[in-house]
Amino acid sequence: xxxxxxxxxxxxxxxxxSIRATSPISGVWTVFGCNTCFYTWRSTEPEENRDPEKxxxxxxxxxxxxxNLPIVPTIQAKR
Amino acid sequence: xxxxxDLREFLSxxxxxxxxxxxxxxxxxxxxxxxxxxxxxxxxxTVPAIQFNKxxxxxxxxxxxxxxxxxxxxxxxxxxxxxxPLREQFFEFVRRFQRYPGELERVASAPWQEVVVQKDINLxxxxxxxxxxxxxxxxxxxxxxxxARDPDDWDNDDVENVGIYRLQVKGPNRLGIQTVPQHDIAIxxxxxxxxGEDLPVAIAVGNEPIVTLMGATPLLYNQLEYxxxxxxxxxxxxxxxxxxxxxxxxxxEYVLEGRVLAGQREMEGPFGExxxxxxxxxxxxxxxxxxxxxxKNPIFExxxxxxxxxxxxxxQAMTTSAPVxxxxxxxxxxxxxxxxxxxxxxxxxxxxxTRYGGFAKSVGMGVxxxxxxxxxxxxxxxxxxxxxxxxxxxxxxAMSVRANPGGDVLILPNLAENLLDPAGQPNGMAxxxxxxxxxxxxPDRRGDxxxxxxxxxxxxxxxxxxxxxxxxxxx
Numbered sequence: 001x002x003x004x005x006x007x008x009x010x011x012x013x014x015x016x017x018s019i020r021a022t023s024p025i026s027g028v029w030t031v032f033g034c035n036t037c038f039y040t041w042r043s044t045e046p047e048e049n050r051d052p053e054k055x056x057x058x059x060x061x062x063x064x065x066x067x068n069l070p071i072v073p074t075i076q077a078k079r
Numbered sequence: 080x081x082x083x084x085d086l087r088e089f090l091s092x093x094x095x096x097x098x099x100x101x102x103x104x105x106x107x108x109x110x111x112x113x114x115x116x117x118x119x120x121x122x123x124x125t126v127p128a129i130q131f132n133k134x135x136x137x138x139x140x141x142x143x144x145x146x147x148x149x150x151x152x153x154x155x156x157x158x159x160x161x162x163x164p165l166r167e168q169f170f171e172f173v174r175r176f177q178r179y180p181g182e183l184e185r186v187a188s189a190p191w192q193e194v195v196v197q198k199d200i201n202l203x204x205x206x207x208x209x210x211x212x213x214x215x216x217x218x219x220x221x222x223x224x225x226x227a228r229d230p231d232d233w234d235n236d237d238v239e240n241v242g243i244y245r246l247q248v249k250g251p252n253r254l255g256i257q258t259v260p261q262h263d264i265a266i267x268x269x270x271x272x273x274x275g276e277d278l279p280v281a282i283a284v285g286n287e288p289i290v291t292l293m294g295a296t297p298l299l300y301n302q303l304e305y306x307x308x309x310x311x312x313x314x315x316x317x318x319x320x321x322x323x324x325x326x327x328x329x330x331x332e333y334v335l336e337g338r339v340l341a342g343q344r345e346m347e348g349p350f351g352e353x354x355x356x357x358x359x360x361x362x363x364x365x366x367x368x369x370x371x372x373x374x375k376n377p378i379f380e381x382x383x384x385x386x387x388x389x390x391x392x393x394x395q396a397m398t399t400s401a402p403v404x405x406x407x408x409x410x411x412x413x414x415x416x417x418x419x420x421x422x423x424x425x426x427x428x429x430x431x432x433t434r435y436g437g438f439a440k441s442v443g444m445g446v447x448x449x450x451x452x453x454x455x456x457x458x459x460x461x462x463x464x465x466x467x468x469x470x471x472x473x474x475x476x477a478m479s480v481r482a483n484p485g486g487d488v489l490i491l492p493n494l495a496e497n498l499l500d501p502a503g504q505p506n507g508m509a510x511x512x513x514x515x516x517x518x519x520x521x522p523d524r525r526g527d528x529x530x531x532x533x534x535x536x537x538x539x540x541x542x543x544x545x546x547x548x549x550x551x552x553x554x
Binding site for chain 1: 107108109110135136137138140201203204208209210213214216217218247248249250251255258259260265268269272273274275342344345346347349359360361362363364498
């Protein structure tokens with residue numbers, strides 16, 4: 001059974017996402033952020049941006065791949 | 080020439096000139112803001128800026144987009160008549176650009192110091208942030224000036240840098256920043272990292288429109304954008320120092336102060352970028368924000384980036400064309416004008432006088448040796464001085480009749496190219512092409528050119544007369 005208190009990132013499906021902000025007028029929207037891939041979404045966005053099942057395949061990420069992304073610019077060694 | 084003290088003054092001018100549209104109905108952050116800004120640029124080249132004041136869930140959020148997004152708005156930024164033709168805007172931009180450097184006017188306080196937040200900073204609560212394109216990795220601050228100094232030459236104002244870099248808001252006080260190695264801030268960050276120090280930065284959002292253009296201009300490392308802004312507006316540029324010693328525009332709406340963290344790189348992106356494609360994800364530097372200041376009732380400014388044309392193409396139009404012209408003209412005084420409007424100047428059109436056969440091909444190669452040519456220019460079309468490079472009808476005519484692919488197309492293999500150009504092979508490398516669409520002259524005797532057509536006597540007078548008559552007819 002899905003635990004309603006766990007927030008799943010629509011992009012990388014990790015479950016360590018958290019609430020970033022709620023609307024100044026209460027109850028209109030909530031902004032969530034993923035602490036793994038840093039994807040950010042709002043509860044009122046089109047489904048493809050907020051629902052892990054509807055998130056577009058082409059933009060999905062695997063958390064395991066994050067460490068292999070290219071580093072730009074190169075980190076300079078301390079002299 | 081005109082100096083606007085802040086974004087608000089410029090918006091009021093746009094309002095007077097009927098170049099600012101207020102959306103008074105309630106809209107949603109997504110997808111309305113980006114959709115409206117994207118739709119505007121599809122309507123035409125004379126569209127207004129757009130301001131949203133009623134956003135669902137917000138009490139007082141104000142967002143303005145497309146401030147630079149039309150030729151009339153671009154002309155007004157330069158203090159010119161809103162009907163100024165493109166060619167005139169180019170020559171005026173170049174004229175002022177060559178007056179570098181102007182001066183700084185340092186003052187002690189600014190309106191953006193009215194409200195200060197130093198504790199529990201949460202950018203998602205403090206700024207009206209939203210998504211632009213469906214595949215973007217998050218919400219971006221994409222039209223801000225990021226200001227930094229060189230830690231190895233801290234007191235030298237000329238190497239202070241003001242640049243527009245895309246900033247992904249990744250956490251309450253955490254940003255990702257795109258700094259490709261060609262960017263000045265990448266040099267400053269490298270110097271800081273060698274010292275084992277964080278790089279202090281200030282991020283100014285919602286500025287008068289000239290400094291935004293300057294932040295988008297590829298100036299030399301030792302040229303300060305504020306001094307160019309002063310030259311462009313004909314008046315010293317007013318700045319205020321932060322506690323760390325960074326100069327910030329007096330008129331900014333929001334100012335974020337923080338540090339690029341030494342030695343840290345973290346997932347950033349993707350983001351819909353200027354070539355009309357998403358950039359991939361990379362591990363980019365990270366900024367931690369320690370302080371946020373803003374004016375009362377701040378206005379957040381954003382630029383929609385999508386498949387060209389969008390506002391971004393206006394921001395990168397003259398700011399790309401003018402430096403290429405100035406650099407090329409030093410080598411070849413025969414060069415008349417440069418059009419680098421298309422996709423950040425991946426295509427460059429040069430109009431030039433030619434001195435002898437083969438001359439135009441050398442001008443084309445000259446384009447590829449400018450700093451812009453190294454990282455962007457991929458197709459160079461060279462036309463005669465009687466062709467307006469900003470008039471594509473004329474450019475296509477010149478290519479149609481003055482170029483013979485047999486001897487007028489040069490392909491230069493494996494040159495350096497921008498990482499964001501999706502055609503690179505590998506990424507960052509591309510062949511480049513020069514099309515010589517100038518009339519062959521001695522000793523190049525190819526072709527059979529008779530006398531070129533001109534217009535009947537009195538055509539210009541008739542053009543003026545008929546323009547007035549047509550306007551009357553349509554009243």
